[in-house]
Amino acid sequence: MNKNSCDIIIIGAGPSGCIAAREIKKYNKKISVLILEEHSNIGEPMQCAGLISIDGFKKLGINPPKECILNIIYGARFYSPSNKSFSIKVDKPMAYVIDRRIFDKYLAEQAIKSGVKLKLGHKVSKIIVPHENEYVKIHGTKNNEKFEISSKIVLDAEGIKGNILRQCGFQPPSKIIPAIQIEMENIKINDKEIVELYFGRNISPGFFAYLIPTSKNSARIEAASNNGNPYNYLVKFLKTHRGINERIKNANIVEVIGGGIITSGPVKKTHSNNMMLIGDSAGHVKATTGGGVIMGGLCSKIAAKIAAQSILQDNFSSKMMHQYEKLWRKKYGNEFFTMNMVRTLIDSIPDPIIDELFDTIDKYKITKIIESYGDMDFQSEVIKRVIFSKKMPLLLVSLIFGLFKHIF
Numbered sequence: 001m002n003k004n005s006c007d008i009i010i011i012g013a014g015p016s017g018c019i020a021a022r023e024i025k026k027y028n029k030k031i032s033v034l035i036l037e038e039h040s041n042i043g044e045p046m047q048c049a050g051l052i053s054i055d056g057f058k059k060l061g062i063n064p065p066k067e068c069i070l071n072i073i074y075g076a077r078f079y080s081p082s083n084k085s086f087s088i089k090v091d092k093p094m095a096y097v098i099d100r101r102i103f104d105k106y107l108a109e110q111a112i113k114s115g116v117k118l119k120l121g122h123k124v125s126k127i128i129v130p131h132e133n134e135y136v137k138i139h140g141t142k143n144n145e146k147f148e149i150s151s152k153i154v155l156d157a158e159g160i161k162g163n164i165l166r167q168c169g170f171q172p173p174s175k176i177i178p179a180i181q182i183e184m185e186n187i188k189i190n191d192k193e194i195v196e197l198y199f200g201r202n203i204s205p206g207f208f209a210y211l212i213p214t215s216k217n218s219a220r221i222e223a224a225s226n227n228g229n230p231y232n233y234l235v236k237f238l239k240t241h242r243g244i245n246e247r248i249k250n251a252n253i254v255e256v257i258g259g260g261i262i263t264s265g266p267v268k269k270t271h272s273n274n275m276m277l278i279g280d281s282a283g284h285v286k287a288t289t290g291g292g293v294i295m296g297g298l299c300s301k302i303a304a305k306i307a308a309q310s311i312l313q314d315n316f317s318s319k320m321m322h323q324y325e326k327l328w329r330k331k332y333g334n335e336f337f338t339m340n341m342v343r344t345l346i347d348s349i350p351d352p353i354i355d356e357l358f359d360t361i362d363k364y365k366i367t368k369i370i371e372s373y374g375d376m377d378f379q380s381e382v383i384k385r386v387i388f389s390k391k392m393p394l395l396l397v398s399l400i401f402g403l404f405k406h407i408f
């Protein structure tokens, strides 16, 4: 193997790329893995609220460093379009609010410690996928100078941009909703252990707005929109929402970020010969919440296993890479499907019906089912529990009632 080639190249040093890289080395130290990252700093620009489930970390086998944990979350309060609300809170910590810059750097360091090579400032501009079992050619630039490198397998972990995957004939995620998030200090936090989620077509169409406390007096606040500029929705939310405007009177903005949230779930095809898509690139994101770190990481671990096996067997055929697609669909396909269905349902329900549903959930203590069976990443179980519970007829009645209100 010369210095211009290696076994596996990973495009992008986000969580998915770094998790996959480290995992490949766990299978076999001798496999050479190189990550190419376009930015000169890992984790920047940050495009994340950093809300990650603790169970998810455990499933990934990641113990996040203390320095990256800003806050611990025990529950959520959900607000309807007309500001009705219900909350769920559990005894044990559910999630961490993390600093993604520190977290991503930690993951990259872990990968490097395991023997992975990382090249920063290397932007991949084009890849040429060969006929089966030949080398992939990767072209790019570093400081305006061209480089060319080849590998047996490429894992595309480029995130939502989708430039490379499009070039290779893959379809990117079909729904990416633009979002704006600000971080504010000196804000009045009602409960530091609770995240706040705000639903409504006038608040955050196609998604929801959130307030995620990062400390007892600071928070990340976001609005997204599939119908016009999310910035306008965020400004309106901050200025006019009854639950927010009073609390931010003395607040100052410390950071503004923008990004795209995938709400359509996995893409149609995530492999070809010599190539696999992982993370946001594959649409491995929860369509309900837009969270992609855990599900992306879990699927990346599967990709790593198949990548390692194919190097060891010297087989980079489409049939071999298909094992990845088969395995993640078998393990997580139902979860992605259910979350997609829920997202489609929420998107199609008019605001008055959401208001009615909120009333019913609160009045008939459906929150108890959520508290008992809720899982931030694997949401199908709690959805099934609600559907097959005695409370379902009540939800259906409020749905019909809300529909009448909406029509008349």
Ligand SMILES: Cc1cc2nc3c(=O)[nH]c(=O)nc-3n(C[C@H](O)[C@H](O)[C@H](O)COP(=O)(O)OP(=O)(O)OC[C@H]3O[C@@H](n4cnc5c(N)ncnc54)[C@H](O)[C@@H]3O)c2cc1C
Residues within 6 Å of the ligand: 011, 012, 013, 014, 015, 016, 017, 036, 037, 038, 039, 043, 047, 048, 049, 050, 051, 052, 122, 123, 124, 125, 157, 158, 159, 160, 161, 163, 164, 179, 180, 181, 222, 258, 259, 260, 261, 278, 279, 280, 281, 285, 290, 291, 292, 293, 294, 296
């Ligand atoms: C506003 C917002 C809030 C979010 N909040 C949460 C949250 O609370 N919890 C959660 O789990 N998820 C959240 N997400 C989603 C989460 O950020 C992503 O799912 C996650 O970062 C995906 O990881 P990844 O490794 O697939 O991609 P990324 O983290 O996007 O990493 C891709 C990497 O590839 C690099 N790259 C791209 N193109 C090239 C190229 N051509 N050459 C070389 N390098 C390249 C990029 O620089 C980047 O470092 C949020 C997203 C947004 C926009």
